[in-house]
Amino acid sequence: MKKLLAITIFTILSINGFSQIQSNDSLKELIDKHDGKINALDERVLVNEADLGKLNKIKVSGYIQSQYENYGKDIEKSNGYNNTFYIRRARVKFTYELTDGVKFVLQPDFSTNSLSLKDAYAVVNIPKLKGFTLWAGQMNRPNYEVEYSSGQREVLERSRVVRALYPGEREIGVKLEYIGSAIPLKFQLMAMNGNFTGTQAKDVDSKKDIMGRLVYSIKLPGAGVGIDLGANGYFGGNLAKTNPYVRNSDGTADSLKNAWSYLDKNWAGGEIQIFADVLGGMAIKGEYIGGVNSTPSTITSTATMAQKKADPNKLKNLSGYYIYFIKNIGQKNQFVARYDYYDPNTKLKGDAAGSDIFYKTWTIAWQYYLNDNIRISLNYEMPENEINALNAIEKKDNVLGVRIQAKF
Amino acid sequence: MKNNKILPVMLIITLMASSSGFSQQSKITVKGSDTMVILAQKWAELYMKNNPSTAVQVTGGGSGTGITALINGTTDICNSSRPMKQTEIEKLKARYNTLGVQIPCAKDGITIFLNDANKVKELTIKQLSDIYTGKTRNWKEIGGNDTEIRLYGRENSSGTYTYFHDEVVKADYAASVQSLPGTAAVVNAVKKDVNGIGYGGAAYAVGVKHAKVKKDASSTAYLPTAESIGKGEYPITRFLYMYLRNRPANETKKYIDWILSAEGQMVVTEVGYFPYK
Numbered sequence: 001m002k003k004l005l006a007i008t009i010f011t012i013l014s015i016n017g018f019s020q021i022q023s024n025d026s027l028k029e030l031i032d033k034h035d036g037k038i039n040a041l042d043e044r045v046l047v048n049e050a051d052l053g054k055l056n057k058i059k060v061s062g063y064i065q066s067q068y069e070n071y072g073k074d075i076e077k078s079n080g081y082n083n084t085f086y087i088r089r090a091r092v093k094f095t096y097e098l099t100d101g102v103k104f105v106l107q108p109d110f111s112t113n114s115l116s117l118k119d120a121y122a123v124v125n126i127p128k129l130k131g132f133t134l135w136a137g138q139m140n141r142p143n144y145e146v147e148y149s150s151g152q153r154e155v156l157e158r159s160r161v162v163r164a165l166y167p168g169e170r171e172i173g174v175k176l177e178y179i180g181s182a183i184p185l186k187f188q189l190m191a192m193n194g195n196f197t198g199t200q201a202k203d204v205d206s207k208k209d210i211m212g213r214l215v216y217s218i219k220l221p222g223a224g225v226g227i228d229l230g231a232n233g234y235f236g237g238n239l240a241k242t243n244p245y246v247r248n249s250d251g252t253a254d255s256l257k258n259a260w261s262y263l264d265k266n267w268a269g270g271e272i273q274i275f276a277d278v279l280g281g282m283a284i285k286g287e288y289i290g291g292v293n294s295t296p297s298t299i300t301s302t303a304t305m306a307q308k309k310a311d312p313n314k315l316k317n318l319s320g321y322y323i324y325f326i327k328n329i330g331q332k333n334q335f336v337a338r339y340d341y342y343d344p345n346t347k348l349k350g351d352a353a354g355s356d357i358f359y360k361t362w363t364i365a366w367q368y369y370l371n372d373n374i375r376i377s378l379n380y381e382m383p384e385n386e387i388n389a390l391n392a393i394e395k396k397d398n399v400l401g402v403r404i405q406a407k408f
Numbered sequence: 409m410k411n412n413k414i415l416p417v418m419l420i421i422t423l424m425a426s427s428s429g430f431s432q433q434s435k436i437t438v439k440g441s442d443t444m445v446i447l448a449q450k451w452a453e454l455y456m457k458n459n460p461s462t463a464v465q466v467t468g469g470g471s472g473t474g475i476t477a478l479i480n481g482t483t484d485i486c487n488s489s490r491p492m493k494q495t496e497i498e499k500l501k502a503r504y505n506t507l508g509v510q511i512p513c514a515k516d517g518i519t520i521f522l523n524d525a526n527k528v529k530e531l532t533i534k535q536l537s538d539i540y541t542g543k544t545r546n547w548k549e550i551g552g553n554d555t556e557i558r559l560y561g562r563e564n565s566s567g568t569y570t571y572f573h574d575e576v577v578k579a580d581y582a583a584s585v586q587s588l589p590g591t592a593a594v595v596n597a598v599k600k601d602v603n604g605i606g607y608g609g610a611a612y613a614v615g616v617k618h619a620k621v622k623k624d625a626s627s628t629a630y631l632p633t634a635e636s637i638g639k640g641e642y643p644i645t646r647f648l649y650m651y652l653r654n655r656p657a658n659e660t661k662k663y664i665d666w667i668l669s670a671e672g673q674m675v676v677t678e679v680g681y682f683p684y685k
Contacts, residue, residue, distance in 0.1 A: 053587070100564075100573070100580045127579070152502040179494050181574075186494075219507060224655050226507040273501075277654050281505030328505055331481055372480040 062092035063151045063407035072396035087112050088403065089150060093119070101125030101133075116198060118170060135175040135190075141166050142175065142188035142213040143232060144271050144287055145322070154326050155365045156379040156401045159340035161289055161320025165234075165267070168198040173208070184217035186230075194236045194265070207262055209236025215271070224277030232269045234291070237262030238313075243297035245312035249347040253312070259301070263313055267291025280330065286323040293318050293344070316345040316356065334367035343386075350388045357386035377403040434659035438466045440474020440487035441567050442590045443609035444648050447514065447679045448487055451667055454675060462659050468590070471567025478651055479503060484660055486651040489516065489567030489609070490574075500653065509652040513667055515682040517632025518572060518644040520619040521560075521598040521606040528552045530620035530629035533576055533643055539605060540572075542582030547603065559585040560597045560606035571646055572607050611680030637682045647684065 065088040076082035093107040107119035121137030140147045145162045146169045157163070173192030178185070193200070194209030215230035240246075240263050246254040256263075269289035276282045295314040299307060322340035329335060343358035365379040379401040385391055438448050445468035452464035469477075474486035479499045492500075492508060500508045520536065522528060528551055531539075538544040539557055548554040559582060562569040568591065573581065588594050591608030598604040599615045606616075610632050620629035623643045636642040656664050666672050673683040 099583075130578075148502070181494070221507075221510070224506065224509070226501070275501050275505050275507055277506045277509070280654060283501070283505035326505055369481075372482065 057097050059095040059097070060092065061095070061408060063089065063405055064091075065089045065150075065403050065405045067156070067401060067403045069402075070400040072398040074395040074397050075399070088156075091118065091151075105137075105139075131178050131180055133177045133179075135177060136173075138170050138172045139175065140169050141171050141192070142177075142190050142211055143269075144213075144215075144230070144273070144285070151405065151407055154324070154334060154336040154367060154377075155338055155363045155381075156377060156403055157381070159320070159322035159338065159342070160359050160361060160383075161318075161322065161340065161342040162287075164320070164342060164344065165289065165293070165318075168196065170198065171196045171209075184219070186213075186215040186217075188213045195238070205237075205239035205262075207237050207239070209234065209265070211235070226275045228271075228273040230271040232271065232289075234265070234267050236265040238265050238294045238296045239263075240296045240313045242301040242303075243299050243308045243311070243313055245297070245309050247312045247314050249292065249315050249317040249345055251348055251352060253309070254315075256313075263294035263296060264292045264315060265294055267293070267318065281326075281328040283326040284324065285326070286321065288319075288321040290317075290319045290346075292316065317347050319343050319346045332369045334369070336363075336365040336367065338363040338365075349386075351390070353386065353388055354390055357388060357391050359386070360384045373407055375403075375405045375407075377401070377405065379403070434462045436462065436464045436485065436660055436663055437483045438464060438485045438487060438650075439469060439477045439483035440485075440651075441471045441489040441648070442468040442562075443471075443489040443516065443566075443568050443611075444487040444514075446611060447648075447676060447681060450675045450679055451672060454671075455663060455666055459662075462663065464663065470563065470565035471570070472565035475651065478508070478653060481653075484652070485664075488649045488651055489646065490571040491647075491649065492651060493570075504653045506654055509655055511650040511652070511656075511664060511668070512647040512684045513650050513664075514648040514673075514676045514684050515637055516646055516648050517610050517637045517642045517682070518568065518576075518607055518646065519610045519613045519632050520621060521595055521604075521608065521613060521616040522619050523598055523602045523604055524617050525602045526552060526605075526617060528619060530622060532622050532624055532627075534624065536621070537577050537579065540577045540581055540585065541579045542584060553603075555603045558601055558604045560588055560594045560601075560604055561585045562591070562594065562608065563587045563589060568608055572644075575646075576607075576644060609681070613680075634677070634682055648681065 066085070067088045068083065068085050070083040071079065073082070088111070090110040091107055092110070093105065096104045098104070101124065103123045105119050105121050105123070109116045109118050117138065119139055121135050121139045124134050126132040126134055143162065143166060145158050146166050171190070171192040171194070173190055175188060175190040178187040180186070190211045191208050192211065193203035194207070195204050211232070211234050213230060213232040215228050218227040218229070220226070240256060240259060240261050242259055244256045244259045246256060246263070248254050267289055268291055269287055271287040273285040274283060293316050295316070297308070297311050297313045299311045320340070320342035322338060325337045327335045340361050341358065345353060345356035348356060361381060361383040363379065363381045365377060368376045370376060381399045381401070383395075383397055385395055387394060438452065445466065448466045452466050456462060456464055471488040471490055474483065474488055475492060475496050477483040478486035479496065491510065497507055500506060520531060526547070528547060531550065535544065535550055540559060540561070544550060545557055546554065547557055561572070561581065564587070586597070588597060591612040594606035594608045595612050595614065595616050598606040618631055620631050621643050622629035630636040630642045632642050637645050650664065650667070652660070668684070676683050
């Protein structure tokens, strides 16, 4: 009986043990199978991540500025209409960051009936020189108001002096930039063709223009105040190809040794931006620029001396400034007032100034930030011109503008 | 009858008062650093427990994401494990005309994670730089086994990525660094990979070995402990920050004051970081 019981128990244990071995084996098989699947998924995720990583290097941003403008009577007389809808800017910016410290930027502007290239440049971090970058291509000139993106700017257009001196804002050349981390200093030095207005693919003369800018930032965190103080300079020239005669800034006649000489194009400026956290943000920004600009004569080289004397190259002492007052009202609203002044020739006043009259312009604006992407701007620009024989009246050339900007 | 007329009026007033009470619940949004997300969530939980009228909503995404949200106006507070870059400050200036407000709220030692089986115990800053730039590719070169070094790191939106780049690597990261979303993922990868190395916030370092770090070959090597970080001995010590657009006011100020108080700083220690002072 005992023997029978022992055999039965042995049989049961054996069966149990066998089935346990069997279930352990199948469990291991199952784990191996799933492990394989997980590994395969892991590999696929890694491949996908690598692909996505490449896409992550490309950033696309841009904005569209759709605008309505209403003009004063004198603008209506010359344009033939006193109001219009139009697309001020429609830009897409492509940024490709190849590796850390190597970036390519391409920005076309698709305004109605015109496609233009705004930016096309490469930026490279200079090895072993922390904070230094080298830029090459077509880019903004180093000036505060020029570099301040039109997508961010609080009034619809830049000040008159900046528009006059830096038409189209961009230039083709190379730029060295330093942005300090330990020292709050920004330094920019750019060598460029000069004379670029957006159409010349190559330089029009051999001389390269140089532009430099230095900005020092002071922070007073306790008071919530930051002050950026800077200086900038432009050193270049305009080639007088055909005409040796010059009219100086004060109107006196002068001459060059020969026609193939460079006319002065040099100016210097100072800038200040004050930011204060007073019941929301507030800023006061200003810049002064003064120096000499020139306009080469376009007369043909075969013209007579008398004709050349009558249409000489022109040198002009210029002066201009702007000052902004910007106050944020809550998160969504912003009030802006700007006063700017530009005199293309400070040495001549009244009738002697001819078409080189000065302008004083008040601009009042209100911004409403609907959300991250949409901004609505109401802008009223009131220019006041110098009066002389050529410009006998204070022109009715105020402009009311309403802009909706959508950015992504 | 008069009472009957007063009753519905009182009811309406009570309802209006109570509904305005609901709408008066303050909401503070906090976005940014993944390194700080556990800490920020603990702060929020504890604060909301004691201040039920305030809702604090915390999300991660990385310091860069938080700073972008601060600039875009979609968060009240940005958590960042690195200082804001000048370019980011310029964007704040352009939109809000302020420089932003930087509030150091904790300290962290960036921890170097090694697999438990790794023979290497300590590394210099130079060695770490060489490893992450790809100059040193084999553990044998720095006292380990003769095997390839596998690099794990953070995504470029991470403040830890930027801080480690600026203060340790000081050059371009090697292309072979595997970018992972969050320090927890880095720790997990190193835990599984005998030849792996990673970096990240101290609070996440569970299940992996910490390498001691020294400034140079002749310096003493330290682990990221409260003592070494407090004394400034651990070479990769950094502040963790909160950023705001404007100087804090109302509920946000109360919340930040509490974070900087002894009670708020106790949470810092509990989570595994170190008080800011």
